[in-house]
Amino acid sequence: MKQGETMPNAFRIVSAASTRERLIQLLTFTVGGEGFAVDAAAVREIMRLPEIACLPNSPGYLDGIISLRGSLIPVISLRERFALSGAVNNSRSRVILLDVAGKVAGFRVDAVSEVIHIRSGEVQPPPALLVPEIGKEAVAGVIYSRDRMLVVLAPDRMLSGTEPGWYVAAA
Numbered sequence: 001m002k003q004g005e006t007m008p009n010a011f012r013i014v015s016a017a018s019t020r021e022r023l024i025q026l027l028t029f030t031v032g033g034e035g036f037a038v039d040a041a042a043v044r045e046i047m048r049l050p051e052i053a054c055l056p057n058s059p060g061y062l063d064g065i066i067s068l069r070g071s072l073i074p075v076i077s078l079r080e081r082f083a084l085s086g087a088v089n090n091s092r093s094r095v096i097l098l099d100v101a102g103k104v105a106g107f108r109v110d111a112v113s114e115v116i117h118i119r120s121g122e123v124q125p126p127p128a129l130l131v132p133e134i135g136k137e138a139v140a141g142v143i144y145s146r147d148r149m150l151v152v153l154a155p156d157r158m159l160s161g162t163e164p165g166w167y168v169a170a171a
Helices: 164-170
Strands: 013-015 023-031 034-039 043-048 062-068 071-077 094-100 103-109 111-119 139-145 148-153
Touching: 023 094, 023 103, 023 148, 094 111, 111 139
Parallel strands: 034 148, 071 103
Antiparallel strands: 013 023, 023 034, 023 111, 043 094, 062 071, 094 103, 139 148
């Protein structure tokens, strides 16, 4: 593959000197004290926690919607979506705007850490015994980087499948 092409597992190649040396960029962040990452190519923007308007009768993990440059964007709390306890909103809380199935959605996280470069072979498949309630469908893999475990999420699979009605209305 050439630089900038998309790999089958949806990670963008940064360098392709050889098949073994393909590098991918991941944005790392924390939610509920746990480490997560997403393909940096899916990230549209990272913003401080904006004012979020609540939507009545929406799923518990949907914080609401924000207005950004004339567009209404749904914001999902990853802490609620994955049933994690931990930090509450503070000065480090952020909304990561991601491309999700051709649309933009916001995901509230406790803190954004950094962009890391890893070899594509370092991403291990999700454990076979992963509990479905934590969003197995959203997990693209797991990596061990800098003495910490990171769960790599697939943006196109981060919604549960029950959202289309409200997502279309909000987006």
